[in-house]
Amino acid sequence: MKDDIIYGRNPVIEALEAGKTVIDKLLIQDGLRHSQLGYIHHLAKEKGLRCQTVDKRKLDQLCGGQNHQGVIALTAIHTYAEISDILALAKQRKEPPFLVITEGITDPHNLGSIIRTANAAGAHGVIIPKNRSVGLNATVAKVSAGAVEYTLVARVTNIAQTLNKLKDDGLWIVGTDLSGTQRHDACDLTGPIGIVIGSEGAGMSRLVRQACDFLVKIPMVGEIESLNASVAAGILLYEAVRQRRQEEK
Secondary structure (H helix, E strand, O other), X not given: OOOOEEEOHHHHHHHHHHOOOOEEEXXXXXXXXXXXXXXXXXXXXXXXXXXXXXXXXXHHHHXXXXXXXXXXXXEOOOOOEOHHHHHHHHHHOOOXXXXXXXXXXXXXXXXXXXXXXXXXXXXXXXXXXXXXXXXXXHHHHHHOOOHHHOOOEEEEOOHXXXXXXXXXXXXXXXXXXXXXXXXXXXXXXXXXXXXXXXXXXXXOOHHHHHHOOEEEEOXXXXXXXXXXXXXXXXXXXXXXXXXXXXXXX
């Protein structure tokens, strides 16, 4: 088996019942009916896990043609942290909280790059959504160049609600958006902040955009209107690093 999937009805059931493996999502073959698959649905619902029906060819591709019996569990290669762990790390370092929040990043290369950059910039952690987002799979770990081993990554059900909670905890929430009224280098990124990076195509959702304290944009000089999500994250994170170092002088 690959290190980020479990396939076959009995292995998936055992993983669900034991609860020792972090499962991001279940993929079940479209149109297939079996009592064990019904039980898997039941276990998934109990544990709040997302089930997605997919074509058999997708399952064949993921497990290299092995007999998957119509079900694959996508697993995380690293344990998720809690937001409280991230804030506790900032307090331990005696630094203002410095977080990255992503919404709808589905490309594992983008998420891996964002985690790598977050670690390099000294961010205390990354927050990702449970649904409509890639989890901590093997590709994310590889692209992060090992950063997933050192960077706290929390996974939440609702990003907008999480942003409001972070604001209650004293963080300023900065969203990256083309409609932003400030340049990224003209806003204060020195205090307790959470930088929000939207999805690769649609950017931030309306509710997440509304939950931000202010929106910033990165100036685009050429013909292209926007940057890759991980590149935008890198620019914002290192602008925050620059400002924080200046403040320390």
